[in-house]
Amino acid sequence: xxxxxxxxxxxxxxxxxxxxxxxxxxxxxxxxxxxxxxxxxxxxxxxxxxxxxxxxxxxxxxxxxxxxxxxxxxxxxxxxxxxxxxxxxxxxxxxxxxxxxxxxxxxxxxxxxxxxxxxxxxxxxxxxxxxxxxxxxxxxxxxxxxxxxxxxxxxxxxxxxx
Amino acid sequence: xxxxxxxxxxxxxxxxxxxxxxxxxxxxxxxxxxxxxxxxxxxxxxxxxxxxxxxxxxxxxxxxxxxxxxxxxxxxxxxxxxxxxxxxxxxxxxxxxxxxxxxxxxxxxxxxxxxxxxxxxxxxxxxxxxxxxxxxxxxxxxxxxxxxxxxxxxxxxxxxxxxxxxxxxxxxxxxxxxxxxxxxxxxxxxxxxxxxxxxxxxxxxxxxxxxxxxxxxxxxxxxxxxxxxxxxxxxxxxxxxxxxxxxxxxxxxxxxxxxxxxxxxxxxxxxxxxxxxxxxxxxxxxxxxxxxxxxxxxxxxxxxxxxxxxxxxxxxxxxxxxxxxxxxxxxxxxxxxxxxxxxxxxxxxxxxxxxxxxxxxxxxxxxxxxxxxxxxxxxxxxxxxxxxxxxxxxxxxx
Numbered sequence: 001x002x003x004x005x006x007x008x009x010x011x012x013x014x015x016x017x018x019x020x021x022x023x024x025x026x027x028x029x030x031x032x033x034x035x036x037x038x039x040x041x042x043x044x045x046x047x048x049x050x051x052x053x054x055x056x057x058x059x060x061x062x063x064x065x066x067x068x069x070x071x072x073x074x075x076x077x078x079x080x081x082x083x084x085x086x087x088x089x090x091x092x093x094x095x096x097x098x099x100x101x102x103x104x105x106x107x108x109x110x111x112x113x114x115x116x117x118x119x120x121x122x123x124x125x126x127x128x129x130x131x132x133x134x135x136x137x138x139x140x141x142x143x144x145x146x147x148x149x150x151x152x153x154x155x156x157x158x159x160x161x162x
Numbered sequence: 163x164x165x166x167x168x169x170x171x172x173x174x175x176x177x178x179x180x181x182x183x184x185x186x187x188x189x190x191x192x193x194x195x196x197x198x199x200x201x202x203x204x205x206x207x208x209x210x211x212x213x214x215x216x217x218x219x220x221x222x223x224x225x226x227x228x229x230x231x232x233x234x235x236x237x238x239x240x241x242x243x244x245x246x247x248x249x250x251x252x253x254x255x256x257x258x259x260x261x262x263x264x265x266x267x268x269x270x271x272x273x274x275x276x277x278x279x280x281x282x283x284x285x286x287x288x289x290x291x292x293x294x295x296x297x298x299x300x301x302x303x304x305x306x307x308x309x310x311x312x313x314x315x316x317x318x319x320x321x322x323x324x325x326x327x328x329x330x331x332x333x334x335x336x337x338x339x340x341x342x343x344x345x346x347x348x349x350x351x352x353x354x355x356x357x358x359x360x361x362x363x364x365x366x367x368x369x370x371x372x373x374x375x376x377x378x379x380x381x382x383x384x385x386x387x388x389x390x391x392x393x394x395x396x397x398x399x400x401x402x403x404x405x406x407x408x409x410x411x412x413x414x415x416x417x418x419x420x421x422x423x424x425x426x427x428x429x430x431x432x433x434x435x436x437x438x439x440x441x442x443x444x445x446x447x448x449x450x451x452x453x454x455x456x457x458x459x460x461x462x463x464x465x466x467x468x469x470x471x472x473x474x475x476x477x478x479x480x481x482x483x484x485x486x487x488x489x490x491x492x493x494x495x496x497x498x499x500x501x502x503x504x505x506x507x508x509x510x511x512x513x514x515x516x517x518x519x520x521x522x523x524x525x526x527x528x529x530x531x532x533x534x535x536x537x538x539x540x541x542x543x544x545x546x547x548x549x550x551x552x553x554x555x556x557x558x559x560x
Contacts (some may be wrong), residue, residue, distance in 0.1 A: 004398075030398070031391070031462060056392075057379060059473045059490035075475070077462065079179075082398030084462050085318070107379030107498045133206035144214055151214065 007054050007083035008032045014048050030082045036089045039098040046086060046101050054080040057101065060111035062119040067148045070094065072119055091121060100125040111120065118145035171195075174509065178207045183281060183517065195203030196508050201501040205494075213487055217414055220482040221247055221456055222321060229315050231489060232522055234277065237263075237270045238467040240319040243487070245400055246476040251456045257444040259323035260402035265439055266309065266318045267401070267465075268432040269336075272343065273302040274468035275425045278520045279350060282422070285517045286363040291353060298346045301339040308335055323449025333440050340433050347429045364418035368503045368515040371416055378499040381492045382470020384519045387424040388416035394466040401465075406439050409440040418518045425520075454482050467492055469520050493521045 008133060011032045015022045023035040030056060036042060048108040049055045061075040076087040091098055100123040101108035112123045120143040169193045178186040186207035192200040196233040198442050212231060216224045225247075229240040247257060255263070276299035283291035303313050310316035310326050318324050328336075354360060372378065375388035385392050393410045395403045411427045456478040463474040470492030479485040496519035504512050 027460060028462075058471065059475065059488065061475045061486070061488040063477065063486055077473070077475070079464070084464075086462075105379065106377065106502075107495050110494050110498060131206065132204070133209045134205065144211065147213075147217075149424075151211065 002053065002080055002083075004030050004081050004083040007080040007085065009051050011049070011054060011078075011083075011085040012047070013140045014052065018152070031084045031086065033086045033088055036087055039089060039091065042076075042087065042089060043099050043101065043104070046078075047104060049078050049085060050104065054078050054083070054085055055105070056080065057105045057108055057111075059082070060108065060115055062121070062145060064119065064145065067093070067146075069093075072114065072121060072135050072146075074098070074118045074121065076101070095122075096120075097122045097124050099123070102126055117143070171199075176477055176512070178204075183521065185522070187521075189516075191504070191509065191512060196510070198338075198504045198507050198509055198512060201496060201503055201504050213489060215223075216484055216487040218483070220454075221484060224484065224487065225319060225321060226317070228487070228489070229317060229319070232467075233314055234274050234522060235270055235467045235469065235472075236315045236489075237266050237318055238465055238472055240317075240381070240491075241267060241401060242463045242465040242472055242474045243476075244319045244321055245465070246461050246474050247456060248452070249461045249463070250459050250476060250478050251321075251453055252321050253450055253452055255323045256448045256450055257402065257405070258327075259448045259450075261439055261443055262324045262326070262328060262448065263319065263401045264403060265328065265436060266306070266316060266324075266434050268439075269302055269306055269309075269358065270316075271468045272429055272432050273299055273306065274520075275429055276302065276343075277484070278425060278468075279422070280518075282514070282517045282520075283360075285513045286360060288357075288360055291350070291360075294346075295350065298343060301342055305332075305336050305339045308332055320449055320452075322452035323447070325449075327448050328440070328443065332447040336436065336440065340436060344430070344433050347433075348427060351426045354426065355518070361419065363511075363514055364422060367418045367507065367511055368475060368518055369415070369417040370499060370503055372414070374502075375416070375499065378502065379495045380470075380499045380519075381495050382467070382520075383411075383424045383428065384496045384499065386410065386412045387420035389414040392471070394464050394471050398464055400463070402439075406435055406442075409434055419515060421518045455480065456482070456484075469493060469522060470496065473511050491522070493519070497521060510558070 011034065012024055014026045015034045020036060025033040027033060036045065053142065056079050058077045058079040063073040065071055065073065070093050071090050072093055074089045074091060078085045098121065100112055102112060103125060109126065110132065112126055115121050115125055117134050119133055172192065173433055174191045176191060177188040188204040190202040192199055212227060216227060217279045219227060225240055225243060228243040229236045231239045276295050280292040280295040283295065306316055309328065309332055316324055370388045372389040375385050375390045380390065381392060389412055391410055391412055395408045396410050409429055409431055411424050413424050457556045458478055458480040460477045463476065465472050472492060473490040475488040476484060477486040487507065500516055500519055504515050507515065
């Protein structure tokens with residue numbers, strides 16, 4: 001098992017030697033955040049992590065900093081032992097198309113489909129489109145985990161007393 | 163998730179009602195005669211929007227919300243959440259509280275593995291084993307009820323500690339239950355590795371090699387049965403696992419039989435750990451102070467649920483309400499492997515292979531549907547439900 005420090009060090013080294021400009025942060029001793037400059041960096045960097053055996057994609061988190069930011073953020077968490085290397089990618093709120101990781105990491109498919117329907121990001125090359133969690137009749141272009149979506153209060157909701 | 167090969171001759175829909183398990187999910191299995199050529203899975207039948215709901219509740223109320231992600235491994239969800247929030251707040255629960263978290267987590271693992279043993283045996287048509295294992299599981303349910311007051315959503319955790327302490331009577335009750343269960347577990351291990359009829363349903367079925375399991379991202383006992391040494395309790399010890407180390411149980415065969423053996427051997431490891439923990443329980447407080455507001459920041463909290471690695475990502479914006487809580491449950495990753503594994507097998511093996519990963523669809527879906535009862539539409543908003551709960555608890559109207 002690779003020690004945590006070594007995994008963090010490898011992640012940092014990969015980021016620093018990268019062709020594109022990348023910024024790294026270490027918010028906690030066991031975590032390294034790598035800010036990707038462009039979606040083009042995503043697949044090569046994921047492959048690099050996989051080759052260096054830090055390629056276990058634990059989860060993909062979608063973040064919405066709010067409608068005024070005009071952005072969405074995707075966090076790809078790769079784990080090795082206790083180390084968590086997170087690739088952070090900012091994408092435009094409208095019409096974002098980014099490459100899929102499911103070609104190199106099969107388990108990314110479910111995470112990407114979840115992000116696609118919850119945040120409205122399109123993954124180029126993702127085989128199975130369509131809803132994974134949401135109902136078929138879910139309204140189009142409605143992304144429930146975005147901050148500007150509020151769940152409607154159902155008509156006829158009764159009070160606790162009735 | 164989808165896996166299709168060859169010409170689809172016939173499609174067999176399985177689910178969403180009771181697809182081998184009493185939880186909803188839908189599989190479209192394509193077959194050529196009796197042989198499976200492809201599988202597609204559709205989830206979401208239990209989607210309750212919990213991640214969204216968390217953004218409208220304060221940190222404390224969310225503890226109870228996340229405990230309800232799963233009805234089987236409720237404690238581990240609350241533990242992952244509490245550990246993450248405590249790290250963001252710079253609070254550390256006292257050592258005795260951390261030990262009690264581990265104690266309840268291991269009791270929960272025992273109950274979950276015995277529950278699975280019963281379900282998996284039932285899928286194989288071995289209902290005697292199902293009834294025995296569920297009977298024995300009651301011993302653990304009684305212990306959990308005695309310890310926390312609840313059989314399912316134990317509510318053992320608080321932010322900053324735990325709610326319940328362990329006294330001598332409870333300690334004796336736990337040890338007594340473990341003695342009974344240990345003997346039974348030896349018997350079960352013997353049965354699942356020697357019963358000729360049962361082995362025909364498990365040995366060599368649903369085989370996944372170590373490389374396949376790693377590429378597929380399998381987690382928990384499913385991965386460890388394929389020789390992948392992945393266990394968060396060992397890789398990144400949380401709560402009190404650094405103080406009470408646990409051994410990783412790994413098998414190499416990668417078939418259904420190995421998944422039985424891994425889970426049963428893990429039971430013995432849990433019995434050992436609980437006995438050691440009860441003999442070496444640190445004295446002191448069981449809860450610390452917790453601020454209402456949590457400083458800005460992000461953290462990752464990973465724990466080993468009975469089904470495998472459970473991942474929480476928490477982001478605080480400095481208020482009393484989280485900015486974002488992301489949950490990734492073990493089943494979603496193990497399901498990827500199922501749709502690949504079933505291809506080439508007999509259709510009759512599909513329920514066993516599916517049950518082999520110990521899937522949990524409520525975990526997976528995490529949703530809230532407002533309730534409709536008896537034809538009469540009766541929908542409550544969260545606030546109404548909250549007010550109602552206060553009324554029941556305090557016996558008064560607010």
